[in-house]
Amino acid sequence: MGFLRAGSAGVAAAALLGLLLVAVGVDWDLAEGMRRERFFVLAVDSLFCGWLAALIVAAVCRFSPRLRERSISASFWCAAALALTTWSWIALLPAALLLFFALRGALPALAGRTWPAGALLHLAPLAIFAFYPAESRVIPLQEVALELPSAAAPGPAVSAERPDVLLIVADTLRAEAILDPETPTPHLDALRARGTWAEYALAPCNQTLPSHMVLFTGLDVEQLGMRSNDSRWPKAEQLRSDWRMRTLAERLRDAGWRTAGVAANVLLTSQPQLDRGEQGYADGFELWHGMQRVEVFNVYFAWARKHTLLGRLLPKKAMAFSLTNLLNPREHELVRTHREEGERSVDLALTALEQLHAQPQPGFLFLNLFDPHAPYAAPPPFGGSIADPAAQPVGYPPPPSGELAMRVAAFEAFQRERTGGPREDVDAETAWLRRLYQEEVAYTDAQLGRLFEAVQRKGRPTVIVLLGDHGEAFGEHRNLEHRWTLFEEEIRIPFILAGPGIPEGRQLTQVPELVDATRTLLERLGLDPAGVAGRNVLSSDEAAPRPPLTVMAHRATIRDARWKLIATVSYGEDKEGAVFRQGEYTFKALHLYDLSSDQAERNDLLARALAPEPADALERLTAALRARMDRDQFPLLPYRKATVRQAAALEVLGY
Numbered sequence: 339m340g341f342l343r344a345g346s347a348g349v350a351a352a353a354l355l356g357l358l359l360v361a362v363g364v365d366w367d368l369a370e371g372m373r374r375e376r377f378f379v380l381a382v383d384s385l386f387c388g389w390l391a392a393l394i395v396a397a398v399c400r401f402s403p404r405l406r407e408r409s410i411s412a413s414f415w416c417a418a419a420l421a422l423t424t425w426s427w428i429a430l431l432p433a434a435l436l437l438f439f440a441l442r443g444a445l446p447a448l449a450g451r452t453w454p455a456g457a458l459l460h461l462a463p464l465a466i467f468a469f470y471p472a473e474s475r476v477i478p479l480q481e482v483a484l485e486l487p488s489a490a491a492p493g494p495a496v497s498a499e500r501p502d503v504l505l506i507v508a509d510t511l512r513a514e515a516i517l518d519p520e521t522p523t524p525h526l527d528a529l530r531a532r533g534t535w536a537e538y539a540l541a542p543c544n545q546t547l548p549s550h551m552v553l554f555t556g557l558d559v560e561q562l563g564m565r566s567n568d569s570r571w572p573k574a575e576q577l578r579s580d581w582r583m584r585t586l587a588e589r590l591r592d593a594g595w596r597t598a599g600v601a602a603n604v605l606l607t608s609q610p611q612l613d614r615g616e617q618g619y620a621d622g623f624e625l626w627h628g629m630q631r632v633e634v635f636n637v638y639f640a641w642a643r644k645h646t647l648l649g650r651l652l653p654k655k656a657m658a659f660s661l662t663n664l665l666n667p668r669e670h671e672l673v674r675t676h677r678e679e680g681e682r683s684v685d686l687a688l689t690a691l692e693q694l695h696a697q698p699q700p701g702f703l704f705l706n707l708f709d710p711h712a713p714y715a716a717p718p719p720f721g722g723s724i725a726d727p728a729a730q731p732v733g734y735p736p737p738p739s740g741e742l743a744m745r746v747a748a749f750e751a752f753q754r755e756r757t758g759g760p761r762e763d764v765d766a767e768t769a770w771l772r773r774l775y776q777e778e779v780a781y782t783d784a785q786l787g788r789l790f791e792a793v794q795r796k797g798r799p800t801v802i803v804l805l806g807d808h809g810e811a812f813g814e815h816r817n818l819e820h821r822w823t824l825f826e827e828e829i830r831i832p833f834i835l836a837g838p839g840i841p842e843g844r845q846l847t848q849v850p851e852l853v854d855a856t857r858t859l860l861e862r863l864g865l866d867p868a869g870v871a872g873r874n875v876l877s878s879d880e881a882a883p884r885p886p887l888t889v890m891a892h893r894a895t896i897r898d899a900r901w902k903l904i905a906t907v908s909y910g911e912d913k914e915g916a917v918f919r920q921g922e923y924t925f926k927a928l929h930l931y932d933l934s935s936d937q938a939e940r941n942d943l944l945a946r947a948l949a950p951e952p953a954d955a956l957e958r959l960t961a962a963l964r965a966r967m968d969r970d971q972f973p974l975l976p977y978r979k980a981t982v983r984q985a986a987a988l989e990v991l992g993y
Contacts, residue, residue: 340409340410341392341396341409342457343410343453344391344392344395344396344409344410344412344413344453345388345389345391345392345413345456346388346453346454346456346457346459346460347388347410347411347413347414347417347452347453347456348387348388348389348390348391348392348413348414348416348417348456349384349385349387349388349389349417349456349457349459349460350388350414350452350453350455350456350459351387351388351391351413351414351415351417351418351421351452351456352383352384352385352386352387352388352391352417352418352420352421353380353381353384353388353456353459353462354418355418355421355422356380356381356383356384356421356646357380359380359425359645360373360376360377360380364425364426364645372473372634372638373470373473374466374470374471374472374473375638375642376638376641376642377462377466377470378463378466378467378470379642379646379648379649380646381459381462381463381466382463382648383421383646383647383648383649384417384421384459384462385459385460385463386647386648387417387420387421387647387648388413388417388456390417390420390647391413391414391416391417391419391420392409392413392417394416394441395409395412395413395416395440395441396409398412398441402441402443404443405441405442405443407443408443408447410447410453411440411443411445411446411447412440412441412443412445414440414452414453415436415437415439415440415445416437416440416441418436418440419433419434419436419437419440420433420437420647421647422436423647424644424645424646424647424649424650425645473674474674475674476674476675476677476678476679476682477631477632477634477674477675478631478632478634479629479630479631479632479682480630480631480632482627482630484598484625484627484686484689484690484693485625485693486596486598486624486625486690486693486694486697487624487625489596489697489699492698492699493594493595493699494594494699494700495698495699495700496698496699496700496701496798496799497700497799498799498838498839499839499864500594500595500700500863500864501700501798501799501800501801501837501838501839501863502694502695502700502701502702502703502793502798502799502800502801503590503595503700503701503702503703503800503801503803503859503863504691504703504705504789504793504800504801504802504803505586505702505703505704505705505803505805505859506704506705506706506707506786506789506802506803506804506805507549507550507553507704507705507706507707507805507806507807508707508709508710508782508786508804508805508806508807508832509546509602509603509706509707509708509709509710509711509806509807510710510711510712510806510807510808510809510810510820511710511779511782511806511809511831511832512806512809512810512827512830512831513536513537513538513539513806513809513830513831513832513833514538514830515710515775515776515779516530516779516783516832517537518776520724520776521724521776521779521780522780522783523779523780523783524783524787525783525784525786525787525790526783526786526804526832526834528790529790529802529804529834529836530834530836531842531843532836532842532843533802533834533835533836533837533840533841533842533843533844534834534835534836534840534841534842534844534845534846534875534876535832535833535834535835535844535845535846536833536845536846536849536850536875537845537846537849538830538831538832538833538849539805539830539831539832539833539849539850539851539852539854539855540829540830540831540849540850540851540852540886540888541806541807541808541809541829541830541831541852541888542558542559542851542852542853542887542888542889543559543564543565543566543808543888543889543890544808544809544820544821544822544823544824544828544829544888544890545566545567545807545808545820545821545890546567546603546605546606546807546808547564547566547567547605547606547609548562548564548565548566548567548569548889549807549808549852550606550619550706550807551564551572551617551619552852552853552856553586553805553807553852553853553855553856554585554586554587554619554621554856555577555583555585555586555617556583556585556586556853556856556857556860556867556869556870556871556872557577557581557583557853557869557870557871558853558871558872558887558966559887559888559889560887560889560966560967560969560970560971560972561577561580561581561871561969561971562577562971563970563971563972563973563974563975564889564972565889565890565891565892565972566821566890566891567605567609567821568978568980569891569912569972569978570912570972570975570976570977570978571610571611571616571617571975571978572616572617572971572975573614573615573616573617573975573976574615574616574617574618574621575615576971576974576975577617580971581869582868582869583869584622584869585621585622586622586856586859586860587599587621587622587623587702587704588621588622589622589860589865589866590622590702590863590865591622591623591624591702593863593865594699594700595699595700595701595702596624596694596697596699596700596701596702597622597623597624597625597701597702597704598623598624598625598626598627598690598691598693598694598701598702598703598704599619599620599623599625599626599627599690599703599704599705599706600627600629600683600686600687600690600703600704600705600706601619601626601627601628601629601704601706602629602679602680602682602683602706602707602708602709603706603708603711604628604629604630606619606628606706607619607620607626607628607629607630608628608983609980611978611981616978623704625690625693627686627690629682629683629686631675635658639654639657639658642657643657672712672713672715672742673713673715673738673741676708676709676711676713676715677715677717678717679707679708679709680707680708680709680781680782680785681717681785683705683706683707683708683709683785684705684707684785684786684788684789687703687705687789688788688789688792690703691703691789691792691793692792695796695798705789707782707785707786709778709781709782709785710775710778710779710781710782710810712745712819713738713741713742713745714741714771714774714775714777714778715737715738715741715774715778716774716777716778716780716781717781720777720778720780720781720784721737721777722777723777723780724773724774724776724777724780725770725773725774725776725777729770730770731744731766731767731770734747741771741774744767744770744771745771745818745819747764747767748764748767748768748771748813748818749818749819751764752764752813752816752817752818755816756816764813765813768812768813768818769812771812771818772812775810775812786804790802799837799838800837800838801835801836801837801838801839801840801859801862801863802834802835802836802837803834803835803855803859804832804833804834805831805832805833805834805852805855806831806832807831807852808820808828808829808831809826809827809828809829809830809831810827810828811823811825811827811828812827814827814938815827815939821890823890824888824890824893824894824895824904825904825939826937826938826939829888829895831852833846833850833852833854833855835855835858835859835862835875835876839862840862840876841876846875848875848882848883848899849883849886850872850873850875850883851872851883851886853870853871853872854872854873854874854875855872856870856872857870857871857872857873857874858872858873858874858875858876861874861876861877862874862876882898882899884962885897885898885959885962885963885966887963887966889907891912892906892907892908893905893906893907893928894907894963894967896959896962896963896966897933897959898955898958898959898962900932900933900934900955901930901931901932901933901952901955901956901958901959902929902930902931902933902939902959903927903929903930903955903956903959903960903963904927904928904929904930905925905926905927905928905960905963906924906925906926906928907923907924907925907963907967907970908923908924909922909923909924909972909973910924912977913977914977914979915977916977918972918973918974919973920968920969920970920971920973920974921967921968922973923967923970923973925960925963925964927944927956927960928944929942929944930942930943930944930948930952930955930956930959931943932952944956
C-alpha cells in the first residue's frame with residue numbers, strides 16, 4: 339500500500355509541474371494551440387515520472403531506514419524533480435538539488451495530502467482523450483509575403499487586344515458536376531453564359547501533374563512521356579531541345595504580361611526534382627506561390643520530446659506513431675488540412691490579382707484550386723446543404739470521420755471484387771460521397787464568385803479560362819476517386835472561355851482537349867503558337883479534330899467522334915536500370931465502346947463478336963494510337979524515384 343501511495347503522490351507532483359509548464363507556455367510559439375495534445379502527453383508523462391520516482395525512492399529506502407518512513411513525501415518531491423529536468427537547462431540545477439534533498443528525506447511532508455489526487459489523476463489521459471474535444475480549426479499556412487517584383491521596364495498597357503488573363507484549374511472537377519441542376523453553381527453558370535464552352539473536354543491524364551504539364555507546356559502528353567503523378571519525368575533541357583518548348587507563362591511574360599501563380603495542390607510545387615533538371619511548373623512566373631502548411635504535429639512532437647521525460651527516453655518514431663494515431667487520426671488530419679482550402683486559395687489569388695491590377699501592363703494569373711478533391715468536407719453553409727447528415731448511411735461515424743470511413747469501405751469492396759470476390763452493395767456509400775462532392779463543387783463555385791467579382795469590379799478587360807485537370811469516379815465502373823481507369827468519369831473536365839474577343843453563349847460542337855485551351859489562348863492574345871499542340875477552338879475551321887489521347891500508367895485511350903478504344907501500352911516493368919526503346923511496347927486492345935449510344939460505357943464491343951462497323955473502328959483507332967505513341971518520350975526518360983518528402987506528399991493526397 340505504501341508503494342502505491344508513493345507512486346500516486348509522485349503522479350500528483352509531476353502533474354502539477356506539467357500544468358505549470360502549459361500555463362506559462364514554455365517554448366511554445368506555435369499559433370496552433372493544440373492544448374488537448376499537450377495536456378494528454380503531460381498526463382502520460384506524469385504517470386511515468388510518478389512511478390519512476392516511486393521506484394527510485396523504493397530502491398534508496400533499502401539503504402536508508404529514515405527515508406522509508408518518508409517514502410510518500412520523497413516520491414512526491416522526486417517526481418517533481420524528474421518533471422522539472424526537462425523544462426530547460428536552467429532547471430537542471432534546481433532539479434538536482436530537489437532530487438538530492440528529496441532522497442535525504444529533508445523536504446516538507448506534503449505528499450500525504452496529495453496522493454489521493456494522484457490516484458485520481460491516473461484517469462487523466464483517458465479523460466482527456468475521451469472528453470477533451472480535438473482542435474477543429476484548419477491547419478494554418480506558413481506565412482509568406484506575396485510580392486510581385488518590380489518591372490524592368492513598362493510594357494504595353496492592358497487593352498481589349500492585350501487583356502488580363504485569369505487561368506483557373508479546379509482539381510478533380512467533373513464536367514457534368516457544373517451542369518447538374520441539383521448543384522448550385524451560379525457563378526460558373528454566368529461565366530458559361532457569357533462565353534464559349536463545351537459540355538466536356540478531355541484531360542490528357544487521369545492525374546494532376548501530367549495534365550498541368552500539358553497545359554503549361556502546350557505539348558501533347560506523349561511528347562512529355564508522363565503517365566502519372568509519380569511517373570518518369572521530363573527534363574527541362576530535353577523538352578526545349580526536342581520540342582523547342584516554351585511554357586505558357588514564359589510566352590506571356592516575354593510578350594509583356596506580368597505573371598503570377600497560386601497553387602493549392604502542393605504537388606505542383608514540391609514534386610519536380612529541380613536540382614536534377616526536371617521540368618517544373620513555375621517557369622515564366624514572376625511570382626509563384628505554392629501553399630505550404632505549418633507542420634503542427636512536427637512542432638508538437640519536438641516540444642513533447644524536449645519537455646517530457648517520456649519524450650526524452652522513448653524512440654522518436656514510437657512516440658510519433660502512438661501520438662499521431664491516438665490524437666490525430668487520418669480523417670481528422672485530412673479534414674483539418676483541406677477544409678476551407680478554397681477560401682484560403684482565393685484569398686491568396688486576390689492578393690496576387692491586386693498587385694497585377696496595380697500594373698499598367700496586362701497581367702496573367704494562374705490559380706490552381708484543390709477543391710473539390712477528397713476529402714469531401716465542405717464548410718458551412720455548404721456542408722449539409724445537399725447531403726443531409728440525418729440521411730447518412732448507417733454503420734459509419736458522424737462527419738467528418740464518416741466520409742473517410744465510407745471511402746475506405748467502398749474502395750476495399752471494389753478491390754475485393756477485382757480479386758475475384760463477390761459483388762458488394764456499396765451503392766449507398768458512393769451515392770452519399772457523391773452528394774458530399776456536390777457540396778464541395780457548390781463551395782468552389784462560391785469562392786470563384788469572389789474572384790470573378792474582383793475582376794468585374796476592377797473593370798479591366800480580362801479573358802477567363804476555367805478548366806479541370808481530371809474527373810472523379812463514384813462507383814460507375816466499380817472504382818472510386820481517380821487514377822484507376824480511363825473511363826469517362828475520370829477524364830471528362832469542364833472547358834469554359836470568356837472575355838473580350840470570345841463569342842458569348844456559344845457551345846462547342848466538337849469535344850476539345852485540355853491542350854486546346856493553351857493554343858486557343860495564345861492565338862486569342864495574338865501570340866505565336868509555334869510548337870504548341872492542339873487547335874484553336876474559336877477558329878471557324880470545321881475540320882474534324884484529331885483523335886484525342888489520354889494516358890495513365892500502362893494504359894491509353896483514344897477516340898473519334900463515335901468510337902472509343904482503351905488499350906494497354908507497356909514497355910515492361912518500370913524499374914531502375916530498365917532499358918526501354920521507343921516503339922517497342924506491348925499493345926492489347928481492352929475495351930471498345932460506341933459513345934453515340936453508350937455514353938456510360940456499359941456495352942464493351944470487344945466482349946462479343948464484332949460487326950464490320952466496329953471492327954473498322956477498332957482498326958482505325960488502333961492505327962491512330964500507334965501513330966501517337968510513335969513519338970512517346972516515356973522510354974527516353976530516366977528512372978525516377980520520389981524523395982521521402984515527395985512520397986509523403988503523395989500519400990497525404992491519397993496516391
